[in-house]
Amino acid sequence: MNIESQIQKIASFEHLELLANQIVEGFISGMHKSPFHGFSAEFAEHKTYNAGESTKHIDWKLFAKTDRLYTKRYEEETNLRCHLIIDNSSSMHYPALKNDESFYESKIGFSVLAAAVLMNLLKKQRDAVGLSVFSDNYEYYAPEKGSDRHHRMILSKLEDLIENPKVAKQTETVTFLHQIAEKLHRRSMIILFTDMFQTGEETALFNALQHLKHNKHKVVLFHVIDEKRELNFDFDNAPRKFIDVETGETIDLFAENIKENYEKMATAYFKKVAMTCAQNKIKYVPVNVGANFEKILTTYLVEKQMFG
Numbered sequence: 001m002n003i004e005s006q007i008q009k010i011a012s013f014e015h016l017e018l019l020a021n022q023i024v025e026g027f028i029s030g031m032h033k034s035p036f037h038g039f040s041a042e043f044a045e046h047k048t049y050n051a052g053e054s055t056k057h058i059d060w061k062l063f064a065k066t067d068r069l070y071t072k073r074y075e076e077e078t079n080l081r082c083h084l085i086i087d088n089s090s091s092m093h094y095p096a097l098k099n100d101e102s103f104y105e106s107k108i109g110f111s112v113l114a115a116a117v118l119m120n121l122l123k124k125q126r127d128a129v130g131l132s133v134f135s136d137n138y139e140y141y142a143p144e145k146g147s148d149r150h151h152r153m154i155l156s157k158l159e160d161l162i163e164n165p166k167v168a169k170q171t172e173t174v175t176f177l178h179q180i181a182e183k184l185h186r187r188s189m190i191i192l193f194t195d196m197f198q199t200g201e202e203t204a205l206f207n208a209l210q211h212l213k214h215n216k217h218k219v220v221l222f223h224v225i226d227e228k229r230e231l232n233f234d235f236d237n238a239p240r241k242f243i244d245v246e247t248g249e250t251i252d253l254f255a256e257n258i259k260e261n262y263e264k265m266a267t268a269y270f271k272k273v274a275m276t277c278a279q280n281k282i283k284y285v286p287v288n289v290g291a292n293f294e295k296i297l298t299t300y301l302v303e304k305q306m307f308g
Contacts, residue, residue: 016159017152020116024124027298047071080127081144083184084115084154087194088161089135089171090245095226095289103162107224110289111193112158114222114297118191121301123151131157132183134176135169141180144188170246173198177208189218195225196273206276213280220283223273227288231270233262 049058049069057071086092092108103109115131122129123146130144131154140157142150173194184190190212198205212219228234235255243250270286277284285300 016112016116016162017120017155019113020120020155023113023117023294023297024120027301080122080125081130081186081188082118082122082127083130083132083144083180083188083190084118085132085134085177085180085190085192085194086111086115086158086161087135087171087173087192088133088139088169089197090165090169091171091195091197092224093165094245095229104293105289107195107226107289108161108165110224110287110293110296111222112161113293115191115193116155116158117297119151119154129154130188132176132180133157133161134172134180136172138176138179141183143183144186171198174204174208178211181208181211181214184217185215187216189220191220191222193222193224195230196223196270202269202272209276209282210280213282218283219280220285221273221277222285222287223270224287224289225270226290228290231263231266233259233266 047070049055049071053071059070062068062070086108088108092111093106095106097103097106097109104113119129126146128144128146129151131140131142132138133140142154142157171194173196177192180190192209192212196205209219209221225231233255237254237256239252239254241250241252274284274286276282285296287296
């Protein structure tokens, strides 16, 4: 059974931790079937043995299976601090899902599931994880820790984001990214999930992204959008009322009348986001929430952008 089948099997969202565990175990066990031989070892509680190190902690059973030398890792070996940031504004709860669609096909759902999977992998590495959630206020902050209790607390908060969607919550991305950046004093990996929809000056938003890079943090931006509607403006040409889910403002129009101009503006903006990330050495991961979850996350992981 591939990872996507596992997701479909338990995607009723009864328990986020169970789902994340299933995906991680499927991903790791499937690595030996891929061209990325030995990659799964990066997610196990082992590290590659380097010549000259003590042989005391070599895992000889793993050597018998892989013909490669690995040493066991221990609780005190925390190599990485990671802070997850999730935009919880109302636009992140788009699109509204049909009964036959899984929770991770919305922007917030993808962000929550991806965050839970990454947390699971980091936990296997004995790394410390923290979480910030913002919308029109700084909703939640948990510093980076590695304990099981801390892990469960963050998972509970992630579940709450799905179970209790925000109504008419605007985005104050600029304000809170600056605040989060000021909180993170020790060098960390910062993983941000947002749709980058922020009214106001683009420059201020890009400056806030750049601020996250201070103290030599490694920053990853998962730019989550519904490509069909938010980039391609793919609606039929019946008269429609479009509602801003954050402000409640409405406008009546025929989609076909503005489709071409909308696509040009949206494409230009998203390209500018990607270019700004490249200029600031921020890893840019575009995410179409209507696409295959397994492919999106696996592509990111096998590039070793997270663990390399």
